Amino acid sequence: MSAIDPDVYELILALADDEHLMGQRHTEWIGVAPFLEEDMAFASIGQDELGHAALLYELITDDIDEVALRRSAADYRSCWLVEEPCTDWADALIRHWLYDTAEELRWESLVSSSVSGLGDIARRALREEVYHRRHADALLDALLESGEAQQRLLKSLDRLLPLAVGLFEAPAGEAAALEAGVSDRPMESMMLQWQNAVDARFSTKAWTEVAPPDQQQRRIRSTHFERMYAEMREVILLDPTAVW
């Protein structure tokens, strides 16, 4: 693999890490989702995200396992939203909607990327995003109607909004990566469109009061990362030659 520009590498790594960890978190619902059909559907969506992560990692490395799983914790560039445990179904569902709404904008910004292969990955992912979004919307449509479910969901929304805003924080070197044509717009510029979508779906939010966590350009990990990192690496550490 030819040498890749470090700023381009960082940006693609951040996108890949978000997908990787989101997929990991979603698939944790296998076997414990509120009903059988959803159990399968939600984990399957997580598998789609893992698939996207693998495609992105392949753009920057010849050894996916090395980058996805053997890297040191400090080298991850995920946002904290995807590191959050979300063991309550309302939290998981709200995050699903918030993340996929943002992700759609993100893939759109990559369709005409200068990075060979990235545009194709983005177009492929966008076709799957249609389904992810429809799934999240169908559940919200059904659940936001009733009292208790509505209350729980709106509470989750308030709790997760600051983390979700952190999704739009770019890694260092984004300007240079944009200069190289990786993406057609900065991450932060997608936020307004996303906020409008949140306002339209729920109710108008006082965005100036929503303070994202201090992720320091995605260089530091949230307190939940360590345990997740250990779980993700369980198999590869047990058997480095394992094939999956």
Next chain:
Amino acid sequence: MRIYEVFLKREGKQEFRHAGSLEAATAELAVVLARENYARRAEGELMWLVDRADIVTADAEFIAPNTDKPHRHNDGERVAARRKKKRKGS
């Protein structure tokens, strides 16, 4: 919650085939859940979902009160035997 029967059609001239069933709160949820439960590996390219309550049914007492109906079956065995006998005789 309602129960939906799921039918899938592969490409080409193949007919829709019953893939299974699922429970869902709304028709829209039935569609998105059926997609992941029955077609996530591209098992088909078209899907029908039918609310089980909308299916017109008939029971066994009406459809097949008697199962022993040899007079309705003809496997051609006797005719074949007669023709064979005739060929040999000529």
